[in-house]
Amino acid sequence: MRKCCLRELGRTDYGQALELQRQLIAERQQGLIPDQLLLLEHPHVITLGRNGKAANLLASAEVLSRAGIAFYPTDRGGDVTYHGPGQLVGYPIIDLREWKRDVGAYVRAVEQAIIDTLADYGISAGRIPKLTGVWVDDRKIAAIGVHISRWVTSHGFALNVSTDLSYFQYIVPCGLTKPVTSMAALGVVAGLHEVGQTLAAHFGRVFDCEMGGLIHD
């Protein structure tokens, strides 16, 4: 069975997480390390995908900095999004050549791991055709944005566990004028670590890999 190293980083600055991903991608591409799943939480930050439109950012740089929100343009797919405390962020670094060599199947599988995780908490979530992400009715609970270089994935997903949803007012999430929600808003009280453990288990099952620990070769 393929191995996937689970790294729980806790609250991590967006820039530091980018740097760590960059390093892991290079090592993964050279085959020095197995697949990785980084689970973490960011301080308040708004990021813009490669194809994002600045118009979907509703606040000026000055307003953001006054609200204590950092801003990063990035190379992931997707539009603008918000990350912050109470949101479970996952960055899988996976060599798709050893899985299905299929970008579409990869995104659907990430969605599936999130849908199954939510089901464990009694939340019935699903997909909306052509709108990547995970939805509860027509509210978005998890966003997905991925970058692939030589079949190795980076960036990933963000699941609102107990995110303060008021921060989404600064953006049009993913350029869609649809509302957002969180597990807490749906009445589920759960800690990030606990949701992360559940998600890691589903991730291992969906991707058919064995989830390993942090300090282990």
Add this chain to the structure above:
Amino acid sequence: MTDVVMPQMGESIVEGTLTKWLKKPGERIERDEPLFEISTDKVDTEIPSPAAGVVSEILVEEGQTVGINTVVARIEEVAASSPPEPPVSAPLSPLVRKLAREHNLDLGQMQGTGAGGRITKQDVEAHLAQGAPPAPPAAAPQTRIEPLSAMRIKIAEHMVLSKRTSAHVTTIHRVDMTKVATTRERSKAEFQASYGFSLTYLPFITRAAAAALRHFPLLNASLDGSNIIYHNEINIGIAVALENGLIVPVVRGADEKNVAGLQRAIVDLATRARTRQLKPGEVQGGTFSITNFGSYGSLVGTPIINQPQVAIMGVGTVEKTPVVIDDAIAIRSICLLSLSFDHRLIDGALADQFMSKVKQVLEDWSEEVL
């Protein structure tokens, strides 16, 4: 000429949007160097060049969406330009070599006038007559660069993460291990004979820690945002030193094992850690850790918490020490136990109550049966 096509990124994907050209027409590109980026359904992908050469034509503009296998660019292969010829190293006479050595000259920088560009004695003398400054002596390298191993990178990340996450405080207690030492001394030979491995102090200390953890469950917890997670199982990680590394395999249900069971588990995990035969599950799920630096002679240390745990106990070396008991000096087996705890969750008073419990169990050791 090589055609570059929109690649098929998956079974269900029939088209892609070309979002960015990373090279302009006329630019050189190496095989496998990223040439453009495409976007399909929230996924951005860098596409490497199928050939080395010069980008001769770009047929699809940024922002256009085209079907798979559409030709998007052409690359003209140019004869690989050979690297510049290295300077002909014409043979040097021993005399020229000697002169060069004496004056510390770099002959590569000199033009020879002899046959075939050969550097002659006259060339060297002319060069010296110009008062050319001697090249600085080649410095012996002061450093050596070596990449970190994957394990070292993980340890480094984990240590810094822990320091950044927890408010580390360390408290140190002196424990009289005389009773444990006596028990161990008495059982040592028999233990070795019946189990096949030796009896150390570590299982006694692990057992005392497990008892104290039962008593003070906050030490056996994790902090998750604004929630405390109490772990019902007591799973104690035992730090094992490896060659240029460290791993913390976990003794599960440590409070349900006796000294012999703990010693067996510790020996088994440590042996397999050193031969790299641990399963990933065996290094996960720890709720508290113990690190035994005493085995390397250390008296006391301030260990770093193994996240997401909230405390770690460090074990110093057990030494016969003169101590004062009832106003008399006695020789006792003393061990300094340190506890680093996360002050976000645990206050000093609780940490010291926990350590007093550990101390009490060890000092009053009474079990005849291990």
